[in-house]
Amino acid sequence: MSLLSAEGLVAGYGRGTVLHGIDFHVEEGEAISLLGANGAGKTTTLRALSGMVAASGALAFDGHDLARQGPDGLARLGVAHVPQGRGIFAPLTVEENLRIGAHVRRDRAGVRADLARCLELFPRLRERARQRAGTLSGGEQQMLALARALMRRPRLVLLDEPSLGLAPKVTRELFAVLRGLRHDEGLSLLVVEQNADLALDLADRAYVLESGRVVLDGDAATIRADEGTRRAYLGY
Ligand SMILES: Nc1ncnc2c1ncn2[C@@H]1O[C@H](COP(=O)(O)OP(=O)(O)OP(=O)(O)O)[C@@H](O)[C@H]1O
Numbered sequence: 114m115s116l117l118s119a120e121g122l123v124a125g126y127g128r129g130t131v132l133h134g135i136d137f138h139v140e141e142g143e144a145i146s147l148l149g150a151n152g153a154g155k156t157t158t159l160r161a162l163s164g165m166v167a168a169s170g171a172l173a174f175d176g177h178d179l180a181r182q183g184p185d186g187l188a189r190l191g192v193a194h195v196p197q198g199r200g201i202f203a204p205l206t207v208e209e210n211l212r213i214g215a216h217v218r219r220d221r222a223g224v225r226a227d228l229a230r231c232l233e234l235f236p237r238l239r240e241r242a243r244q245r246a247g248t249l250s251g252g253e254q255q256m257l258a259l260a261r262a263l264m265r266r267p268r269l270v271l272l273d274e275p276s277l278g279l280a281p282k283v284t285r286e287l288f289a290v291l292r293g294l295r296h297d298e299g300l301s302l303l304v305v306e307q308n309a310d311l312a313l314d315l316a317d318r319a320y321v322l323e324s325g326r327v328v329l330d331g332d333a334a335t336i337r338a339d340e341g342t343r344r345a346y347l348g349y
Pocket residue numbers: 126129131149150151152153154155156157158307
């Protein structure tokens with residue numbers, strides 16, 4: 114059984130259908146990248162998984178029907194969504210934001226340990242633990258959004274354009290953390306990214322969306338190595 118599976122996923126806004134029946138899956142411990150041009154439906158896919166847009170089709174996480182879960186249910190199952198735009202609480206401090214990430218957990222000692230672990234993973238956040246989140250740089254806010262998601266002890270993190278607006282050096286730092294989490298802790302990742310090369314380097318497998326349909330899926334290293342495929346589907 115896959116950790117996450119979507120079959121015939123249809124989703125959209127109002128009367129407009131954006132996803133026209135897509136299938137994909139994520140296995141435990143896998144990193145998957147979801148690629149495609151602007152407007153292809155990548156963000157909508159993540160929103161459909163976390164119940165933020167109306168969707169139909171079969172969506173299962175570890176054998177549970179995702180459609181029946183509210184936001185807290187998703188968190189309890191172990192799915193954390195880091196949306197584009199980050200959604201951190203600007204007036205609260207970095208540490209307060211991190212504690213909010215763990216709000217559904219009751220294991221206080223575990224939360225304390227994870228707070229320490231997150232601050233270790235992201236030294237920039239440790240230095241700014243008492244600073245208001247709204248005053249962080251874009252890159253620091255992105256790190257905070259990911260760290261806050263990790264405070265839930267998720268099994269799967271849905272990441273929407275983690276590199277957006279970040280300097281190359283900060284992007285590299287962030288992706289190094291993601292790689293480490295995957296290899297060292299077996300965290301599963303579903304990453305939407307405009308920077309296809311970066312995403313393929315991180316991922317085991319990739320899906321390419323075009324106008325709400327999967328037009329290519331396969332091994333990330335194979336796609337990355339094949340110039341013809343890259344040109345045809347990813348435009349680079
Ligand atoms: N809130 C919304 N209301 C109506 N239409 C929307 C809304 N959000 C997105 N759309 C439309 O849905 C389509 C898919 O958008 P989506 O954000 O999923 O694409 P994307 O692949 O993530 O693109 P990008 O890389 O530009 O973020 C687009 O045509 C977009 O205009």
